[in-house]
Amino acid sequence: MTCEKAMSLMSAYLDKELGFDEFRQVELHLAYCEACSQEYESLKATKELLGTLRAADLPREFWPELRERLGAVAAEERVAPARAKFASSARQSSSRQPRWRGILRPASGGGGGSLFSSPMAKALVPAFLVLVLAALPMVWSTRRRPAEAQVSSRIDSIEPYFRDYVISEYDRPLSDKTSVGFVVTGQAVTMYTSDLLGPSSKVTRASGLREASPLPPNTAGNEYTLISYPR
Amino acid sequence: MLNTEALAGVRYRENDVRVFEELVRRYDRKLYNVALRLTGNPDEAKDLAQEALLRAYRGFSRFQLGTSFEKWLFRIASNLYIDRLRKQRNVRFESLDEPVPTASGQVEKALPDWSNNPEDVAEQNELADEIQAALQSLPINYRLAVILYDLEGFSYEEISGILRCSIGTVRSRIHRGRRLLREKLAPYVKPAAAAGARW
Structure with a gap:
């Protein structure tokens, strides 16, 4: 070395x-x-x-002074988290509120209020709601009519096919002479079967099937549709 | 070893200051003495040690449980003192020993004497003052290493943890610090005549 x-x-x-x-x-x-x-x-x-240097004693006032400073820090730390937590929760609650709450909430200041802050508006809101509820069924029925008309026209278009089919089945020698049919009207659905036809019954090609129960007269405003198929 | 788990548990409780005091009491004198040797001034040392403990209390959430609380505490104190030194660099110091230049020539400063028996006090504290003055003259890194090892009994490894440097650096700083002190304290250094007196 x-x-x-x-x-x-x-x-x-x-x-x-x-x-x-x-x-x-x-x-x-x-x-x-x-x-x-x-x-x-x-x-x-x-x-x-x-090594000859002697260790000094702690000054007498060291801990009383420090205790006071520590106490101040501890108090500050106890308050600070609570304050932060409160501020955080306040921010969260305001952010969680739906937007409509902002509209309905009365104005806190004297300046521009929200939409429903005036007394007249407060009276008009329930009236408007009642009006809407009353008008709802009318709007509903109006909206449903086109749908029923569409269904009826669809049935009308296929009804001749079923009628012809049932009649042709009836005419065939090996047919069981049994068919079923439905009459769909605006108010009800009625079932018809060819079983009800007795041997002496006459079935005309024009009507196709004999009704099991009397049909309402085929007058204007009370239309019906015959649908039938083999059973 | 300090029960740091218990220390962690005291935070934000009603009596946490009292429990904190109980737990760090074992270090207060040592911490104050390191501060005293670093600053050379009792008032400044008291403030430095108190501030270090306050910072330890405030920043305990950053302390890693299971590691040495003592190292952490002395690291806080060391860093705090180094920060203060940096800030003081811009402050001009006036020497109490230098004569004051006047129109009629230089005049020695008249300093108040607060001691009851200055001669006795001077005799008793002469060596201690000389050592303290020599310590004060060391660069801060050497001073810290020498104080922590020679005066407070930390190991090289502990000092490397406190100062966050390698053991080789600690070794070098202590060695250089001692050599500088030897020069400053030459009149008081009386090596044994026989080299064989080692160990």
């Missing part, structure tokens, strides 16, 4: 803060190097001199 290296490790050697190998190398070096030995002794004396 060189003197330079030994010198650089001298304090760590003095403090026994070297690894085993380095410690042994410095120790061997000091055994024959006078200059490094003097360096070692002077550093050791310096360290011992520092």
Whole structure:
């Protein structure tokens, strides 16, 4: 080990803060190097001199003063989280409110109020709601009529096919002479079957089937549609 | 070792200040002495130590449980002092020893004497004052390392944790600091004549 290296490790050697190998190398070096030995002794004396400094006692006022400062910090920290929590919840509740709450909420200031803040508006709102509820069935029925007309016209278009089919089945020799049919009117659906036809019954091609129950007269405003198919 | 789990549990309780005080009491004198050796001034040392404890109390949520609270606390104090030194660089200091230049020549400053028996006090504290003055003259990094090792008994490893540097750096700082102190305190350093007196 060189003197330079030994010198650089001298304090760590003095403090026994070297690894085993380095410690042994410095120790061997000091055994024959006078200059490094003097360096070692002077550093050791310096360290011992520092050791003569006595530890000072804590000033008497240290903890009373610190306790006061800590108390102030603790009080501040107890308030701060609560304040932050309150502010946070206030922000969340306002952000959770639906937009309509903003419209209905009375104005807090004297300036521009919300839409429903005047007394007249407050009286008109329930009246308007009642009106809407009363008009709803009328609007509903009006909207349904086109749908029923569409269904009826659709049935009308297929009714001739079923009627012809039932009649043709009746005429065929091997047919079981049984058919079923429905009359769909605006008010009801009525079922008809060919079983009800007795052997003596006459079925005209014009009517196709005999009704199981009397149909309402086919007058204007009371239309019916016959639908039938083999059973 | 400090029960840091218990320390963590005291936060935001009614008596947390009292419990905090109980837990850190074991370090207060050591902390004050490090501050005293760093600053060389009892009032400044008291303020530094108090401020370090306040910061530890405030910032305890950043302390990693299971690690050394003592290292953490002394790191806070060291960093705090270094920050203060940086701020003080812009402040001009006036020496009490320098004579004041006047129109009729230089005049020695007349300083008030607050001690009852100045000679006795001077004799008793001469060496301590010299050592303190020598410490004050060291660069801050050397001063910190020497104070923590030679005066407060931390190990190299602990100092590396406090100062957040390698053990090699700690070793170097202590060595250089001691060599500078040896020069400053040359009249008081009396090495043993025989090198064989080691260990």
